[in-house]
Amino acid sequence: MLDMIARPLPATPSNGTYRDMEDEDNARGPERDETDRFFQLVGPLMADDQEELSRKLAEINRRSSEGSGR
Numbered sequence: 001m002l003d004m005i006a007r008p009l010p011a012t013p014s015n016g017t018y019r020d021m022e023d024e025d026n027a028r029g030p031e032r033d034e035t036d037r038f039f040q041l042v043g044p045l046m047a048d049d050q051e052e053l054s055r056k057l058a059e060i061n062r063r064s065s066e067g068s069g070r
Contacts, residue, residue, distance in 0.1 A: 030038075044060070047053035 045053070045056060047056055
């Protein structure tokens with residue numbers, strides 16, 4: 001009969017706990033490594049005018065086609 005004694009269950013986090021932590025993290029903004037990687041990818045495409053952007057895109061296309069064997 002002692003096996004039938006109700007034991008309290010360990011506390012479990014509520015469904016909102018993880019979401020609250022995620023919201024708090026998102027409110028802090030992007031982390032340094034995320035922004036660094038973004039600017040590494042986008043930096044070469046930044047241009048002051050349309051002609052400069054066109055030249056940069058043409059250079060990127062030329063380099064990518066050389067690497068792919070096209």
